[in-house]
Amino acid sequence: MQVFPIDAQSKLTFAPLTHKSMSEPLHASTPGSTGVHAAPGRVQRHVDHGDDVRVPHHGPGSPPPPTFVGKKPAGTSGRPDIAGPARVHFLPTEGQDRRGRVAPVVLGTLLDPRSPGARVIADLFGDTLIVCFLIFGLVVALVTTAILRFRDKGGPPPAQNEGNKRLEIAWTLAPVLVLLGIFYLTVRAVSASDPVPDRAPDLTVIAHQWWWEVHYKSGAVTANEIHIPTGTALVVGVESADVIHDFWVPELGRKIDAIPGRSASIWLQADAPGTYIGACAEYCGVQHAWMRIQVVAESPEEFAAWEKRTLAAAATSSAPDAQRGAHLFAQMTCVKCHAIAGNGEGANSGPDLTHFADRKTLGAGVRKNSPEELARWLKSPQEIKPGCHMPDVQLTDPQIADFVAYFETLR
């Protein structure tokens, strides 16, 4: 019996890994990515790309990237809409945050799609809902009529009608036809909303218990906040480092489970600039509630600038408190979990902090990223996000101040 060749040609299927040895070290999921080291104590995991990314099987002249079938976004001809500065959808303006809590986390809705894929799904949902409402209306009408018409008014007993074969056939066939219609729409929507990616991922998202690790093909590394250029369809690889998580940004498309030992890929595309909020959508432990994702869509130029910044090492500062903070970071146990490129050998059991100050939230969405919140976090992360893997490190207030100063320089 031949072992089936891993020809990397079909979409993800149920593929166990018995043919791989158990001691294979962790692979970087995209070429050239940095910061992926097997840290001590970190769970070794397999990544099997074999069956989920379809690459063209014949040589030169790869087919053009798939286009989404579905309605084009209104008012565009494919150009990104750079109407104004990138805004958070639905958000009151920045700073309107009432209690220093996490203001700018607005999850989108299925009914407000902002990408071609999400649009296809929203249309399918709408069509199905119409059918559902009609059927519901029919049932309510029938039941209400029966209740009103056939109430016991003290008359003679009713006709003891036992059945009607023709009626049975009719109300069996009618739903069949309706469902056939829905099935047809479903089949179309499956490939229209979620075409099989035809290349290796442009960025990979690795889900951890209660934060998101993000690696770009270019080598940029960040956490919890993803930047993408508008109007471009990107392939996102989704993996997990520990338990099952789920990557979901409702306005931008479907959700996909991040399953340890498997990798999946979906398309990510935003029609217009903005900040789109997502969440982990598979119960993954004590802090599943605070595993938010932010997808910041910006113009290609802004994105390129961001990527360039992110690829660079951490900024250095000459301010004494920032320097003390940098020093503390390298000396204390921080480096055992966090990486700051250019400051010690960091690990990745915790988010990469190289450009921490650029991000809008901390703690994967639990708090807004401001100096005050950061100070509170450093004082006691367990108070803000109980159960998360960062212990209370018992920092003194001066140490906290230095850290805050240092982190504020990490743009």
Place this chain on the structure above:
Amino acid sequence: MTTGELLLTAWQSDVFVYAVAAAGVVAYAARMQWKLTLRALWLALAAAVFLLAFVSPIGVLARGYLFSAHMLQHLLLVLVIPPLVLSALRTGSKEAPNSTGAPGAAGTAGTAGAPGARRFVLPWLAGVSAMWLWHAPTLCDAASNSIGVQRLQTVSLLIMGCAFFWPIVGPRTARRLPPFGAMVYLFAACVACTLLGILVTFSPVEVCSIYAHPVDGLGAMPLLRDGWGLTAKADQEIGGLLMWVPGCFAYAGGMLAMFARYHREEAADELAAKEAA
């Protein structure tokens, strides 16, 4: 090549297939003493499906191109053609159904170990093993490589399929399983074919190696691989899903038909008993 071109050009002629179909028709006609009844339409349909399974693009693609086409062919041979053939053979007389008043008749099917058990155990095994055996990789490969084995496979699938359906739609109504027994029989077969379907669908290993690297006499591979998106793995997956999903729908449909038969027979019995009373 486009799909349309494929559908138009991918037809083949096979003397063996014609011979089997002809033999079947002749045997049936002889059995029916050359009298043509409406029932013969079932046999005509069976013969048509049989020819379609081999002569049409299904047959062409099954011969070394697509595992899923091969599976579709098998499903037709085991699940579609035998019931049609047996329906054609039905004597049609209004014999009393199974429960002929003698309590023993209904009882034998239920008490295990009694002679009645053999009536359905062997046919069941025939039907289920027909599916399982021919998908063992060694046998599957053998059938792909040798025309003799392939012909043996075709005939054996037909015979074992007929054996399987004999207790369900066999011509002698008195020797059929009682309806609830038939439902259990079909359900058990559904479980067996589900297991096989699951294994084939999710298996990381190939079932039939020839389909991984087909010999492309027709020039159809680009259409199949790129146009239809059927990689070898996808192909095997679809093959497994075909066996599993439509296969089980067939068994489920059979079970519902048995249930309807139960109600029909009982209603008839009650009416008869009432008129006798």
Place this chain on the structure above:
Amino acid sequence: MTTATTPHVDDGKHEQGHDHAEEKGPFSWVATVDHKRIGILYLLTSIVFFGIGGIEALLIRIQLAHPESHFLDPETFNQIFTMHGTTMIFLVVMPTLVGFANYFVPLMIGARDMAFPRLNAMSYWLFPLGGALLHFSLFAGGAPSAGWFSYAPLAETPFSSNTGTDYWILALLVLGIGSVAGAINIIATVITLRAPGMTIRRVPLFVWMTFITAILIVLALPVLNGALVMLLIDRQLDAHFFQAHGGGSVILWQHYFWTFGHPEVYILALPAFGMISEVIPVFSRKPIFGYEFVAGSTVAIAVLSFGVWAHHMFAAGLGHRADIAFAAGTMLIAIPTGVKIFNWIATMWGGTLRFTTSMCFAVAFLIEFVIGGLSGITFAAAPVDWQMTDTYYVVAHFHYVALGGTLFGILAATYYWFPKMSGKLLDERLGKLNFWTMIIGFNMTFFVQHFLGILGMPRRVYTYPDLPNWGTLNMVSTIGAFVMGFSVLLFLVNIAKSVRNGKAAGDNPWDAWTLEWATTSPPHPHNFEKVPPVRGRRPLWDLANATKEGKNKRKSGGTSTILEIAPYDKAIVGVWAFIASEAMFFIILILTFVYFNLSTKAAAASLDVKTTGMFSICLFASSFTLHRSEKALAAGNESGFRGWLIFTILLGAVFMFGQASEYQKLFTSGLSVNTSLFTSTFFTLTGFHGLHVTLGLCALGVILWLAFAGDFKGRRHSSAFKAIGLYWHFVDIVWIAVFGIVYVRNVL
């Protein structure tokens, strides 16, 4: 609840070897094997767990009423929602349905009790045991917190290190065994104990639905048990069935769980459908419309329910082909349910509707269940599921079908059957108040959750950010939950009040037609003084309308000489059902073995095929000797019977010795359960087979002992022996498969 004092009628039949004498005193409740008392025990215990689960629900809703609330810390919240789901499904809904089935199935078919009364009692007691095990976790380090479906690898030791998950597994194993035992009882009862004239075609639909549910339980629970066993082995013995880093498959847990899980939801729904099918006709004063179609569609649902499980896994990325295949199946399974809804409406149509509280709940069921069913249809369209699964939209969906469907069915059934069980009517005014508060509370709680899901709120979150409308909608839901809680209180007060001071009900307060109304309220200990003749689906209606019978051609006439009043032996039927459940269990273990070992051959080299082959021959020979023993008993040859039986036991013991020595050899060479996937699957599969052989040996040993005590004289109890023989043959056949797959094939 005391039974009425009636003269003990001796009708000469003690076929169950049990005298339904007067049972008095509280201890009699502990020792009872009377199906009616066991039914009431189930119901009362369920109410206790309903209270616990309900409080858990209220705690959840309080925590979620405000964004970023700190009422509960996350770990506590996660434990609470895990316990809430597990409790409601396994400790409330299933036992309640079984409780009603226990009470009413024998009555409705005109039987004196269930087929196996003592097995019935055991099934009941496994229920509080399971509940206690589950709740003991609270004292042993914390309740389970991995969710009611306990996905791997979150449920594995590295991520759930306290013993909560282990207690969860043990509790479900115990409850599963109890459920299967109860289901076997129902199957045997319905097949073998029907009154003369009660053909399968004439059984009340509640009986039919319960029968089909029992078949589903027999086939689905063992799948869960197999998966639970493997998870327990992962956790306690360090195996890696469901962990990626050991070569295992994380998603396999989901496949197994949902292969159980989807039939499970029909197990929860079908008996409620049966209840509705009883209530609506009675309060519409006409028979159920389309009986055959309601019955037949149930068969379709049962068969299809095993083929749609992966619609719970659309977001897991199984691939478009699989997603589309399962979407098709899911849409298909909606059709039989729709057929039922239409039939129920048609039953009401043209009838004379009496709106007792029972009927109110039944009619409400129609609307609420349809809402739940339709939101299910939206999920069948896989891309919609890709957005909506794991959000509050799905929470709304399943609460609509489980509460709006099953719970309302249960409430309808309670108001309908309480008079029969207690002899008193429930207060109608309080009942109507119960009804309206429930309608308001239920819809308030769950309808808004559809919107929350659409707005993007994921499920199983202990809190959420302050997004537009989220707080308001959650608050509405919480208020609704408290209204529901109040409604439940009204319900319980109604029951407590009416048991004491309710109006006397009489035998048949609703003028209903099925056999349970042909006896006193509550029924005699042995159920019927005299079972009325059964000539149709509505025996009491037929009796009352006897003069019209001649005119009505459709009425089923004839006497009880017709048809299969089945001469099946209940022991044989019972053991076949048991074999079916064990077959499913072994199928899961074998499937796991094959799946994980499709491409590896190396480890199999450590097996000694020849030695095991010889011991296997002993096992196969034991089937032959057992057959001879049966033959001897049938021929009246006592000593032959005992001799061959001894031989059988010896051969079986030799086999077990062989297996033990093989295990020992493997252990000494360093191979144990956790060494590799091959050894994990090997030891699990052969180990459980060995367990079954051992249990068989124990059973045969008991038979031998009874044989020496003279119990088998004159071929008495030969059917019991035959039944155990069938079990033994089954165990041997499993070994043929295991030996072939594990030893022979892997070495070839």
